[in-house]
Amino acid sequence: GAVVSxxxxxxxxxxxTSVKIECRSLDFQATTMFWYRQFPKQSLMLMATSNEGSKxxxxxxxxxxxxxxxxxxxxxxxxxxxxxxxxxxxFYICSARDLKELHTDTQxxxxxxxxxxx
Amino acid sequence: xxxxxQNSGPLSVPEGAIASLNCTYSDRVSQSxxxxxxxxxxxxxxxxSIYSNGxxxxxxxxxxxxxxxQYVSLLIRDSQPSDSATYLCAVNIGSSxxxxxxxxxxxxxxxxP
Numbered sequence: 001g002a003v004v005s006x007x008x009x010x011x012x013x014x015x016x017t018s019v020k021i022e023c024r025s026l027d028f029q030a031t032t033m034f035w036y037r038q039f040p041k042q043s044l045m046l047m048a049t050s051n052e053g054s055k056x057x058x059x060x061x062x063x064x065x066x067x068x069x070x071x072x073x074x075x076x077x078x079x080x081x082x083x084x085x086x087x088x089x090x091f092y093i094c095s096a097r098d099l100k101e102l103h104t105d106t107q108x109x110x111x112x113x114x115x116x117x118x
Numbered sequence: 119x120x121x122x123x124q125n126s127g128p129l130s131v132p133e134g135a136i137a138s139l140n141c142t143y144s145d146r147v148s149q150s151x152x153x154x155x156x157x158x159x160x161x162x163x164x165x166x167s168i169y170s171n172g173x174x175x176x177x178x179x180x181x182x183x184x185x186x187x188q189y190v191s192l193l194i195r196d197s198q199p200s201d202s203a204t205y206l207c208a209v210n211i212g213s214s215x216x217x218x219x220x221x222x223x224x225x226x227x228x229x230x231p
Contacts, residue, residue, distance in 0.1 A: 032217055043206065043223040044162070049216055057216075093161045097217050104167065105150040105210040105217045112161040 006110035023094030029074035030096035050077040084117045124222035137194040141207030150210040
């Protein structure tokens with residue numbers, strides 16, 4: 001149980017284009033999903049909290065107009081990197097909280113999406 | 119600034135030995151503590167969670183929590199080469215109910231055959 005998928009697993013795009021990453025909870029419902037970014041040899045940095053049916057909450061220093069988040073259902077959140085540039089190249093990982101486990105803070109992670117911007 | 123501190127390592131232990139990984143946190147009101155394992159190029163996977171002071175055992179893994187000292191540790195018994203990975207300590211932000219976690223920088227464990 002508690003499986004989270006991400007698509008695509010990797011993507012290469014040209015500078016200036018937009019890339020959409022999907023995060024799905026496969027066997028549970030998630031009112032809250034989180035988006036992280038991880039650069040090589042560094043830890044996970046939380047970018048934003050995605051809440052079903054409402055606007056995402058962004059961490060300080062994260063541009064909400066550049067990283068568009070949509071959480072339209074209890075099993076799907078999307079992150080769109082708009083006008084991507086080489087410095088956006090990173091490992092993007094989502095996580096989800098099981099609706100039935102909100103009394104804990106457990107997060108289940110997706111496999112990640114490796115974005116390379118040329 | 120709420121922080122979670124870990125020694126980045128690498129921590130090197132021989133196969134079969136006990137590996138001890140440590141973590142300290144700054145937010146006194148934190149209530150939820152997690153250990154995740156991350157293999158190179160992969161996303162984190164949950165190993166254990168702990169919420170109460172004391173020890174919690176699951177197979178070869180034991181998590182230890184001391185809230186008074188703001189310290190949480192992970193012991194891995196009978197370490198195997200497959201345990202070689204980066205271990206991330208995560209702590210909830212105690213003053214909020216958003217479920218947000220703060221991650222330490224991770225400790226790299228190397229288990230030598």
